[in-house]
Amino acid sequence: MTQRVLLTGGAGYIGSHTHVALVNAGYEVLVLDNFSNSARDVPSRLETVTGQAVHVIEGDVLDRALLDRVFADHDIDAVIHFAASKSVGESMRKPLAYMQNNIVGLVTLMQAMDAADVRRLVFSSSATVYGSAADLPIRETEPLSYGNPYGHSKLVCEQIIEQTVASDPRWAVGVLRYFNPVGAHPSGLIGEDPAGLPDNLMPYVAKVAAGQLPVLSVFGDDYPTPDGTGVRDYIHVFDLAQGHVQSLAALERDGTGHVVNLGTGRGYSVLDLIATYARASNRDIPYKIAPRRDGDAASSYADPSLAKTVLGFEAQYDLFDMCRTSWVWMQNSAQKAEG
Numbered sequence: 222m223t224q225r226v227l228l229t230g231g232a233g234y235i236g237s238h239t240h241v242a243l244v245n246a247g248y249e250v251l252v253l254d255n256f257s258n259s260a261r262d263v264p265s266r267l268e269t270v271t272g273q274a275v276h277v278i279e280g281d282v283l284d285r286a287l288l289d290r291v292f293a294d295h296d297i298d299a300v301i302h303f304a305a306s307k308s309v310g311e312s313m314r315k316p317l318a319y320m321q322n323n324i325v326g327l328v329t330l331m332q333a334m335d336a337a338d339v340r341r342l343v344f345s346s347s348a349t350v351y352g353s354a355a356d357l358p359i360r361e362t363e364p365l366s367y368g369n370p371y372g373h374s375k376l377v378c379e380q381i382i383e384q385t386v387a388s389d390p391r392w393a394v395g396v397l398r399y400f401n402p403v404g405a406h407p408s409g410l411i412g413e414d415p416a417g418l419p420d421n422l423m424p425y426v427a428k429v430a431a432g433q434l435p436v437l438s439v440f441g442d443d444y445p446t447p448d449g450t451g452v453r454d455y456i457h458v459f460d461l462a463q464g465h466v467q468s469l470a471a472l473e474r475d476g477t478g479h480v481v482n483l484g485t486g487r488g489y490s491v492l493d494l495i496a497t498y499a500r501a502s503n504r505d506i507p508y509k510i511a512p513r514r515d516g517d518a519a520s521s522y523a524d525p526s527l528a529k530t531v532l533g534f535e536a537q538y539d540l541f542d543m544c545r546t547s548w549v550w551m552q553n554s555a556q557k558a559e560g
């Protein structure tokens with residue numbers, strides 16, 4: 222019997238790529254999205270990529286009455302919860318909005334799931350719960366901390382999940398701690414589409430390569446790293462999407478949950494990424510050295526071994542693939558904007 226999965230935030234960057242991976246794996250998918258941070262034409266683009274109709278409900282996970290109707294009207298077997306605010310910088314300016322959207326949103330969703338007897342959940346967490354002083358490579362047993370309201374909200378969500386599972390073993394929850402998701406679907410039809418100035422490195426580099434921004438500021442070149450710039454574990458968004466499919470399968474198989482890192486285990490510096498992007502796009506990427514950004518760690522990269530053991534997860538794409546697919550998406554969306 223085909224499993225039906227509700228994707229909250231399913232029109233977003235990671236949600237849309239996971240939609241494709243789930244359809245490819247034979248799941249039926251239902252999308253709930255308020256389109257606060259996703260383009261309204263993503264569902265139609267998903268239909269082109271998957272060749273299948275996309276079922277979308279416009280709404281918010283904070284709307285309990287809507288959630289109750291969704292579970293009553295659709296025979297849902299599991300939920301993947303992407304719908305959350307995710308900008309570190311914005312969270313510093315709007316902490317209460319982040320607590321409301323990310324924490325109250327999760328609680329409302331889990332209450333509606335419980336009332337509908339749906340207790341299989343995959344939760345989108347982040348390596349940001351390790352704070353900036355973690356031992357490397359980062360293992361899931363590393364002490365948790367936070368350096369900003371976004372990371373704080375993710376940590377509280379993980380604690381809420383832990384307490385819920387402890388109180389009711391009928392719950393099976395996969396907590397996935399993403400490292401740095403980048404890249405786009407090879408078709409170039411879906412990808413990262415940040416509104417305004419990108420916070421993150423890869424989408425900023427993409428806009429500089431496309432000539433939409435004049436120069437990249439490299440936040441510090443005096444870190445204790447091989448070339449002095451920040452080192453991160455960049456993971457292709459399609460690898461990340463596959464990890465969600467494997468997490469769902471593990472919940473179904475084991476009847477219990479897991480907390481795993483989703484990363485490649487390889488760290489690349491800012492200058493590594495700039496050089497790789499220049500090769501992948503055949504474009505110059507002007508940059509200048511700027512002061513360090515508050516809260517940044519020098520290095521962060523995963524020990525990915527637990528995800529391999531528990532889920533069978535192993536990242537397939539390399540940094541060039543991440544840059545190349547990002548560039549194809551950048552060109553397509555630039556042509557669409559001109560068109």
Ligand code: WQD
Pocket residue numbers: 307309347348349399400401402420421422423425437438439440441450451452453491514517
């Ligand atoms: C990467 C490196 C910067 C921009 C954050 C969140 C994390 C996740 C991914 C949500 C760092 C440097 C960046 C720029 C730069 N988000 N940089 N110039 O900070 O590792 O992670 O985004 O889940 O939770 O914490 O990613 O891409 O912002 O930075 O030099 O214009 O690039 O200093 O070394 P980060 P990032």
